[in-house]
Amino acid sequence: MRGLRTPGKVSGSRVGEAGGMSTNTTYLAPTSVDLEELYREIAIMYRDVANETSRDLHFPTGRRLAEGLGYPAELLDRLPAGAVSSFAGVGYHFGLARLRPGERVLDLGSGSGMDVFAAAMQVGPLGSITGLDVTPEQLAKAERLNGYQRVTFRRGRIETLPFDDRSFDVVISNGVINLSPDKRAVFSEAARVLRPGGRLALADILTAEPIATRTVGQADLWAACIAGASQVDDYLADIATAGLELQVLQDNPTYSFNSERAKRTSSKYGARSVSLLALKPALTHTINMTEVSQ
Numbered sequence: 159m160r161g162l163r164t165p166g167k168v169s170g171s172r173v174g175e176a177g178g179m180s181t182n183t184t185y186l187a188p189t190s191v192d193l194e195e196l197y198r199e200i201a202i203m204y205r206d207v208a209n210e211t212s213r214d215l216h217f218p219t220g221r222r223l224a225e226g227l228g229y230p231a232e233l234l235d236r237l238p239a240g241a242v243s244s245f246a247g248v249g250y251h252f253g254l255a256r257l258r259p260g261e262r263v264l265d266l267g268s269g270s271g272m273d274v275f276a277a278a279m280q281v282g283p284l285g286s287i288t289g290l291d292v293t294p295e296q297l298a299k300a301e302r303l304n305g306y307q308r309v310t311f312r313r314g315r316i317e318t319l320p321f322d323d324r325s326f327d328v329v330i331s332n333g334v335i336n337l338s339p340d341k342r343a344v345f346s347e348a349a350r351v352l353r354p355g356g357r358l359a360l361a362d363i364l365t366a367e368p369i370a371t372r373t374v375g376q377a378d379l380w381a382a383c384i385a386g387a388s389q390v391d392d393y394l395a396d397i398a399t400a401g402l403e404l405q406v407l408q409d410n411p412t413y414s415f416n417s418e419r420a421k422r423t424s425s426k427y428g429a430r431s432v433s434l435l436a437l438k439p440a441l442t443h444t445i446n447m448t449e450v451s452q
Contacts, residue, residue: 193339199377200337201293207246208270208295216384216420219246224272226412227361228253233276238303241272244296247332249361249410252276254435256357260284261327264351266316266344266360267291267334271300271309277330278306288321290314317343324353331360333431336387337380345400355440358402359433361410363387366428373423384415384423390432402436 205211207219221242224234228250234242246269257263257280268274268289278287286308291297292315300311314320316331317340329348338344348358368389379385388396397404413431415421423429 196339196377196380199380203378204246204269204293205295207244208293208299210244214417216379216415216417217246217248218414218416219244221245223247227410228412229276233279236279237272237275238305240299241270241275241303244270244299245272247273247361248363248413248431249332249433251330251332251359251361251433252280254406254408254433255328255330255359257281257285257328262325263287263328263330264319264321264326265289266329266331266348267337268300268311269293269296271303271311273330273332274300274309274311275303275306278309283307286310288312288326290316290319317347319347319351321351323350324356325351326356327353328357328359330358331362333361333363335360336363336384339386341388341393342396342399345396345402349400349402349438352438354438356438358397358436358438361431361433362393363429364390364393364432366390366430367426368392369427373427379420379423384420384427384429387427387429397434397436402438404434404436406433406435408433 203215207215221234224242224245224247225231227247257277259282261281262285263277263281265274265277265287268291271289274287274289278285281287287306287310289300289309289311291300291311292313294313297311297313304311312320316334316338329352335341335344352358363384365387366389369385369387373379373385376385394404410431410433415424
């Protein structure tokens with residue numbers, strides 16, 4: 159697999175404690191960007207993605223993007239065309255997720271539902287898929303396109319999931335967590351709703367260098383998946399802090415931004431698309447002497 163590496167367990171040390179580790183832009187964000195402006199910009203941008211409104215976006219969308227990232231053409235042919243045409247992911251994470259029949263799957267930032275519908279085909283009629291998104295137009299489109307059994311959509315933020323503990327076997331996400339101003343909360347919530355032994359499989363934008371505060375404050379670049387991107391060490395530390403164990407991290411070299419401004423910014427900070435797989439450790443039962451005597 160191109161660009162594949164399989165690291166050992168990621169250190170659970172808190173961000174910034176390791177020598178030379180940069181400050182996580184996740185925690186700069188609330189003081190560096192107007193959150194109301196950020197949420198407004200995200201809502202406008204992804205409303206236009208859902209409606210396929212003609213405008214210059216910083217990022218690519220649609221079937222050509224999906225095929226370039228590795229989605230099989232035969233899979234795309236079987237999905238609702240409207241969901242495929244408004245796809246705005248940054249990688250192909252299903253090769254890592256390895257969904258199995260009967261599994262319960264949660265998609266964080268499900269958009270118009272392309273990945274939800276693709277997952278539904280893999281888990282079959284005994285499985286279930288829930289898509290969570292914050293943009294009303296995306297959810298409305300996904301609902302219109304939904305013709306699958308045991309597929310539901312909910313509105314909500316990925317930092318505060320409206321689901322019970324241990325509700326899912328797999329959590330997936332594609333190009334969304336970089337949009338969150340509190341990534342540590344996202345991973346903590348993902349770990350909470352996963353069953354022991356469950357999997358987190360995602361694609362996202364990470365950077366080689368921490369994003370400068372001035373760039374972080376540009377809401378349109380944040381909504382374009384650049385300004386909110388975490389530096390890779392910080393992102394992996396947040397995953398480890400949530401109690402998840404990284405198994406695979408790989409680059410998605412075919413992904414690139416659209417606009418010249420986005421390309422300049424991504425080049426400056428070494429922004430790139432990656433896919434990763436992390437596991438929630440299975441529960442272990444320790445036998446004590448009282449149990450033995452019984």
